[in-house]
Amino acid sequence: MATRDVVLTPRGYPSSGQRLLDQVESQEAQRARRDRWNTTLGRLAFAAVFFLGWELSSGRIVDQFFVSRPSAIAASLWAMMTKEALFYHLRFTIIEATVGYLIGAVAGLALGFALARVDTVYRIIEPFIVAFYGIPRIALAPLFILWFGIGITSKIAVAAVMVFFIVFINTIAGIRAAPPQLLQVARVMGASEWALVRKVVFPAATPFIVAALQITVPQAMIGAIVGEFISSNRGVGHLISRAAGWLDTPGLFAGIFALLVVVLVMNLGINLLGAHLMRWNPKQGGGRDLP
């Protein structure tokens, strides 16, 4: 039997097969587009139902004093922006949370690296770390107010301590999770201690570190707000606690909403950074099909 003469396409398939391939690929693309579109629609519908339900049930099913209503909150938010210098207060809160976050993260990373690399040191201090971790960190806030005064410094300290322990512990866990065989092979290939840390240990720990950096963003915000609750005359926490003092529920919700937006934006930034750092990871980065 003679072999069939077939025309091969650039991808190396016979033309009849290529036609089928193109068809399936375009169907798949269409289906993916439809799925994305449906998800977006579903989300919008969910938000609409949620806010509409809130608006309608408020004053009818639940006392408006307790839950307020979206329209009143929006009005209150607008008033805050125009009359009460929301952005002025927001700026303080964001600075406190951000600076605290950076200090906590850098300190956690540095100390984690310093301690986890030396086995004996790690074994000695491990139970102490666990004990410190057990302290409800928010309980330290009054102490920091006492130490650093009612200004911005004490809130930065609270935010930093909220972030520090989580980053610190995850850094240690990440470093200790680096496969020993990988380290051995790198040593035989001629890696110096410093090259080993920079090119093997640190990247191996990134999944842990990135996870810690992501979950601590709202923690930093919690630290800043709690600090402001305890004592301050500026910041969104101050606005919220003042609104609560006046029994101003819409104002309270407006403050919470402003914080929500800030944390969402911060999360978005850190998630982009995480996706970039983790692009090599099959679970997080975008996989690629073999040609």
Next chain:
Amino acid sequence: MPAGIIEARDVFKVFVARGERRRRRAFLALHDVTVTIQPGRFVSFVGPSGCGKSTLLNMVAGLVRPTEGAVLYKGAPVLGINTDVGYITQDDNLLPWRTLVENVEVALEFRGVGAAQRRGRAMDFIQRVGLRGFEHHYPHELSGGMRKRTALIRTLIYEPDVILMDEPFGPLDAQTRVILQDELLRLWEGTGKTIIFVTHDLVEAIALSDEIVLFSRSPGTIKRIYPVPLPRPRDVFRIHADPRFPAFYDRLWRDLKEEIGSEALEEAVHGNA
């Protein structure tokens, strides 16, 4: 006998393991091992599981120290990590956060070779093992055979005088295995490098090696050293067809079976007790 590139002299190794109720139990992994490996030879270590073949390999790399005796590299005892050798393990140990070409370059990076030069050399090796077009893929995007080729060339690229291979083709399927054996021989032939190759596969050992070192069951000691009676260059795909192959294989297998058989017997006795 001329001095070898690698010599083990009266090597004993005791390992300590944590037994029942945290009691530490020591056991003998290597018992009085003496062997000399000549430069430029391809030598295979075969023997039953747990006989200490990999331990001896780790000693040459400086990852494990003998409890007694000495391992010499180019006449001097190995006291720290031996960066003159290359080490390829059963796992490919690629860095998952680096692309193929970045993985191939890593040893040159550690050794301070400039960026342009190492990229050029890496691309040359990538071309030679047919990985062109995949250089910017991450390891999880490559097949097992491609990853193994990458592990192979990232070691060859820095030209170590000795390459230690610990069951490198173990996890691969039968076809990929033979293809890689063939590629290894082509890459190695004419380089004058010394290779020590640990394997459980007698056909693989015969197809690749100049010499086969047979270890006894644990505690490992060297039972016999066989020169492989086949000429080079070799065709690994048709190694069975060589008229000298069957007799040599049978002899090797008979000697190895004694070690495995009695080990299995011992285990059965202990298991029933």
